[in-house]
Amino acid sequence: GDHDIHPSVTEIAEDIAEMEIRGAATIADATARALAEQAAGSDAATPEAFESELRDAARRLLDTRPTAVSLPNSLRYVLQRTEGETVEELRESAVAGAREFRDRLDSAQTDLGSIGANRLRDGDTVLFHCHSTDVMACIRAAREQGKSIDAIVKETRPRRQGHITAKQLRELGVSVTLIVDGAAGRYLGDADHVFVGADSVTADGSVVNKIGTRQLAVTARERDTPIVVAAQTLKLDPTTLTGQTVEIEMREESEVLSEGDRAEIGDITVENPAFDVTPPRYVDAIVTERGQFPPESIVFLMRELFGEQASQPWEE
Numbered sequence: 001g002d003h004d005i006h007p008s009v010t011e012i013a014e015d016i017a018e019m020e021i022r023g024a025a026t027i028a029d030a031t032a033r034a035l036a037e038q039a040a041g042s043d044a045a046t047p048e049a050f051e052s053e054l055r056d057a058a059r060r061l062l063d064t065r066p067t068a069v070s071l072p073n074s075l076r077y078v079l080q081r082t083e084g085e086t087v088e089e090l091r092e093s094a095v096a097g098a099r100e101f102r103d104r105l106d107s108a109q110t111d112l113g114s115i116g117a118n119r120l121r122d123g124d125t126v127l128f129h130c131h132s133t134d135v136m137a138c139i140r141a142a143r144e145q146g147k148s149i150d151a152i153v154k155e156t157r158p159r160r161q162g163h164i165t166a167k168q169l170r171e172l173g174v175s176v177t178l179i180v181d182g183a184a185g186r187y188l189g190d191a192d193h194v195f196v197g198a199d200s201v202t203a204d205g206s207v208v209n210k211i212g213t214r215q216l217a218v219t220a221r222e223r224d225t226p227i228v229v230a231a232q233t234l235k236l237d238p239t240t241l242t243g244q245t246v247e248i249e250m251r252e253e254s255e256v257l258s259e260g261d262r263a264e265i266g267d268i269t270v271e272n273p274a275f276d277v278t279p280p281r282y283v284d285a286i287v288t289e290r291g292q293f294p295p296e297s298i299v300f301l302m303r304e305l306f307g308e309q310a311s312q313p314w315e316e
């Protein structure tokens with residue numbers, strides 16, 4: 001039951017739901033850390049009780065936000081490596097699995113960054129949407145290669161993650177122009193590339209990312225501006241191999257409209273989807289730590305890495 005869930009797990013789950021912890025890779029890192037805290041802090045008397053608590057903790061973490069597949073992939077990784085005959089063995093393997101997952105996440109991001117940076121030339125202008133640590137790894141690597149980069153950053157309503165991107169780009173010595181989302185079409189002509197991240201990539205090569213990505217990709221295609229998705233393989237959704245679809249999170253209307261404005265306008269419906277789906281035909285390349293792929297070929301990598309692992313180890 002919930003009483004055996006470690007307070008750190010509850011805290012991390014609340015931070016994810018409230019978006020204090022956000023972005024697909026950062027969420028996955030935090031959920032692996034949460035399972036490690038659960039394992040390390042458990043006072044379960046039997047191996048069965050230990051495993052049942054760990055599954056409860058995993059379900060609590062899953063119950064936060066539905067779209068980023070990195071979250072269940074993180075739980076899969078740790079739970080599949082939790083094995084042993086005794087509580088102590090289970091504990092050690094869970095903690096080691098979480099540690100290994102987080103190390104691999106870091107090194108995947110570094111490897112992905114140097115591949116993504118190869119696409120960038122000295123003096124290029126890049127247009128950004130939302131905030132992605134996988135994208136930032138590409139820009140960091142390009143800067144380390146001594147390339148000068150100019151940035152156009154979309155604000156990204158309603159949560160304005162563009163502000164995070166703008167600040168981090170400045171810290172990397174990139175000159176930044178911030179625009180409202182509606183101005184993207186006007187400024188695409190100045191951009192050599194669009195770089196976006198992903199919350200999930202499906203078996204057909206569709207990219208699930210922050211709302212507005214699809215509209216941006218369609219407009220970029222129309223202007224022949226390449227659209228690059230930086231997504232480590234943790235973003236590949238193995239359940240889509242068997243036809244499952246990705247749930248798009250719907251968030252509260254208060255992110256879009258204040259109570260005062262709502263009262264003023266009257267009886268309307270407000271919709272606030274957090275993500276959208278960009279079909280593969282609008283994506284030029286998916287950059288992973290394993291190399292760069294045309295979106296239509298990502299299914300082969302997905303089968304290789306996850307084919308037999310789309311289990312639900314958190315189910316009882």
Ligand code: RUB
Nearest residue numbers: 022023024025132133134197198210
């Ligand atoms: C974040 C978002 C990011 C991806 C990739 O949405 O859509 O582009 O998660 O980020 P939110 P990363 O702010 O709603 O979580 O590359 O860091 O995994």
